[in-house]
Amino acid sequence: MDYQKFIEEQIDEIRNAVKDGLALNALSGGVDSSVVTVLGHRALGNRLKTVFIDTALMREGEPERVLRTFSNLGIPVELVDARREFLDALKGLTDPEEKRNAVTRTFYQTVFGRLVRQTGARFLLHGTILTDIEETVAGIKRQHNILAQIGIDPEKEYGYRVLEPLKTLRKDGVRGLAKALNLPEEIIRRIPFPGPALAARIVGEVTEERLSVVRKATAIVEEELQDTKAFQYLAVLLNDRATGVVEGKRQFGQIIVVRCIQSVDAREATVVELPWEKLHRICRRITSIEGVNRCLYDLTPKPPATVEYI
Numbered sequence: 001m002d003y004q005k006f007i008e009e010q011i012d013e014i015r016n017a018v019k020d021g022l023a024l025n026a027l028s029g030g031v032d033s034s035v036v037t038v039l040g041h042r043a044l045g046n047r048l049k050t051v052f053i054d055t056a057l058m059r060e061g062e063p064e065r066v067l068r069t070f071s072n073l074g075i076p077v078e079l080v081d082a083r084r085e086f087l088d089a090l091k092g093l094t095d096p097e098e099k100r101n102a103v104t105r106t107f108y109q110t111v112f113g114r115l116v117r118q119t120g121a122r123f124l125l126h127g128t129i130l131t132d133i134e135e136t137v138a139g140i141k142r143q144h145n146i147l148a149q150i151g152i153d154p155e156k157e158y159g160y161r162v163l164e165p166l167k168t169l170r171k172d173g174v175r176g177l178a179k180a181l182n183l184p185e186e187i188i189r190r191i192p193f194p195g196p197a198l199a200a201r202i203v204g205e206v207t208e209e210r211l212s213v214v215r216k217a218t219a220i221v222e223e224e225l226q227d228t229k230a231f232q233y234l235a236v237l238l239n240d241r242a243t244g245v246v247e248g249k250r251q252f253g254q255i256i257v258v259r260c261i262q263s264v265d266a267r268e269a270t271v272v273e274l275p276w277e278k279l280h281r282i283c284r285r286i287t288s289i290e291g292v293n294r295c296l297y298d299l300t301p302k303p304p305a306t307v308e309y310i
C-alpha cells in the first residue's frame, strides 16, 4: 500500500469536507485515534481541536502519558474531565450492550454534544477502522464508535458530521500509516484497547471500586507481557466470586481472568502459550491486589470467544 498517497488523499478529503469550519477529535492515545489526530492536524492546523476525555475508565496514568506524548509532537490536546458523567451513566447497568450503549451516549451525546455547542465545531474526526464496522454490522458486537453503520444519524441526533479517514484500513494498515507519519514507536506498537475502555473489562456493574481492581490488574498484565510479541493482552474482572484463604482467613474474593492473544487484525485470534513461570508470576502479583484471590488464564481462541468479555 502507498501510505504517502493515502495520507495525501485523506488530508484532501478532510479539508474538502470541513472547508473553513471547525472540527473536533477525541484522542485516546491508541494508534487509531493518534493517527487521526496527526492527519487532522496536518489537514486543518488549529481548526482541529483535539481533546482527551477522561472517562474514569482509562488505564493507570493514561491521561498524563497521552498529553505528554502529544505535547512532544507539538500538538495541543485539551483534557476534559467527564469522569462523573460516565460513572453516573453506567450506574446499575450489568448488560453488556446496555453498558456499551451508555458509554456511546455519554461520549457522543453528553460530552461531545456539549463540546460542539461550546466550540461551534460541525465535524468530528473519528478513528473507526474496517474491523469495527464489519463486526458491528455483522451483529457480533456494538462497537462504541460506530454510528452511521448502526443507523444513528449523528447530524440529526447530535448536531455534527462524523469523518472516518481510517475506515478502509485494518489494524496492520493503521500501524503502517502511523509509521509513515513518523509517530513514536510506543504509539505504533501500542496494543489495541477498546473504546469502552475498562468498562469492557468488567463483567457486571462498573463502579469506582471495581474499576480500581481491574485497573491494577491491567497494569500488571501490561507490564509483565510487554516483551511478548502478542497482538493483545488484557485483564478482566468477573462478576463472580470464589472462596479463598487470605492471611489464614476464608475470603469470598474476586476473580481476574488474564488473556493474551495472537492475531493479525482481531477477526480471529489464537491464545499465546506463555511460559509457566510467567503465568505464575502474573498470578502471584494479581492475587496480591486487595480483594482478589483467584487468577485464571483464558485458553479460548476467537472464535468461539471474542477478545473482550462484554
Ligand code: XMP
Residues within 6 Å of the ligand: 132, 135, 141, 142, 143, 144, 145, 192, 193, 194, 195, 196, 200, 232, 266, 267, 302, 305, 306, 307, 308, 309
Ligand atoms: P472482540 O472482543 O470483538 O474484539 O473480539 C476485537 C478487537 O476490537 C477491540 N474492541 C473494540 N475497539 N471499540 C474499539 O475501538 C470497541 O467498542 C471495541 N470492542 C472491542 C478489541 O479490544 C479487540 O482488539
